[in-house]
Amino acid sequence: MPDITHAREPRLLALDQLLSRRSAGPLQEPAPAGAGLDLILDAGLRAPDHGRLKPWRFVVIRGEARLAFGERLGDAAAVRDPANAATLAERYRAWVRRTPMLIAVGAVVKPGNIPEIEQLLAAGAAAMNMLNALHMLGYGGMWVTGPNAYDANVNEMLGFEAPSRLVGFLTAGTPAPSTAPVPARPERAAHVTDWTPN
Template sequence: MHPDISSLRSDQRRALDLLLERHSPWPLTEPAPSEGELDLVFQAALRAPDHGQLQPWRFVLIRGDARVALGNVFANAARLRDPQDDGERFRGKAMAAPVLIAICARVQAPHKVPESEQVLAVGAAAMNMLNALHLLGYGGFWATGLNSYDRNVQQALGLQATERLLGFLYVGTPKEATNAPERNAPDAFVREWTGEAVGRATTDVASVR
């Protein structure tokens, strides 16, 4: 094997081994990704599969003092949902990482590409972002919860009627070293289909006739 090819494959395997260690560390703190690193993260998002080239992904970047404003939005939304809730536990969620990214799907409907596939494309984009953050040495945590489904929160973030809020990526540096959960063997989740069931089903139908 050519030494350059061997070196390339070795680098690729090391990258894959690193990717296999990805998990969702918590809590997250400074430092946050730089502007250039965030640009790479968003570039990775745009490489997600996209049936129909609809580009349904939309992202809202929230950082700095904007997190305080988001905390107010979260608290007010909680009080509107339940007047007995002071909203403070939700306010704190906005300050749980130095950067938050609202993950949004702009759905075109009716359209020949099903709505579910459009939303799945945004989910794939979010996973690309989590992988990119991990490879850059940062932590990423995808959270949903009541605020993700609250129309008041969605409106405060400027979402349109055709846009759905799929949650928030919390982004930063793990406050302390954490180990990835034990990796499960794929065997428990993967099975091979050989076509034999089709042959049996065809025989069964023929015998009924």
Template sequence: MDALTLLKSRNSAARLCAPGPDDNALAEIFASASRAPDHGRLRPWRFLLVRGDALSALGELFADAAQERDSSVNEADLLRCRQQPLRAPLILVVIACISEHPTVPRIEQQLSAGCAAYGALLAAEALGYAGIWRTGANAFDQIVHRGLDLESHEEISGFLYLGTRGGQSKPLPELAQTDFMKEWRQ
């Protein structure tokens, strides 16, 4: 698949199954992610790889965080939290590593981490896998941050659920350029 076709056809896959990317595919995915725009060459991102039994442990962490956010959460909701990471054979937690820098503002570092995440999604798709970028309350929860050993200058940009697409791709609406682009003239 050529690059433009990939860029125009990639879409999120809510249903993912095994197999997920193996170590060779992950090396390609990380190499692609590392080419994200990076003002100052700060590499303001890192990835946590979650697979195997760690997926269940992440689910427990999500349930603990949900219970801390709302002590009245019911058992069905806690079970749903525990099962969230089991929706894919592999999750990459994308972490933005924000530093105080004289010429690279926080937003550029956050966007660079987002570009690294998108590069990972594109590479996974190019390798025949699929994925979906999820955030939600867990991405911003301090219990989750502590459980994943994030440092005080780090934040979660998203959880990339990766695996093999289960089912057909959902159709994406075609957008006219005029829907999102205007030309500025003086």
């Protein structure tokens, strides 16, 4: 058996970095840009893809467009919940203002032999690849769903008309200094078993 501590050291270092990833918030500028953002998006495009359908779609929301997007989220909330429209609209505007960049991640679902769930899972895998890439490039991010991710009006605004749909939003930026403790890693034994025949 090869000595992996020497023969594969660069790969182990990459795994160390991967194992240190966690959802990051709050975020501050700078957000990824240029070649760094291209690498993050390219990582998403390397996700598993049954049937080679390439269902992943990413909509980058940055700069001044974020503020307009926050207003649109407020409009969508007013349709969903008119009684709480003002409170929700301000909550979503504030969320977008304090988030340097958003990446809406969805799947263009194609009818045929590949089940819809597998196309959505491909988009989810793309989201995870991009979160890992954000972390490995020194940025932070978080996968956010909630009512906006499932709202047909928000989906259509971003180009996801049924049966296509969002799987969520990735926040992206530089982690702000924090004194919060680092969450403990899950215990492997609580989540892994070996299958054995009866």
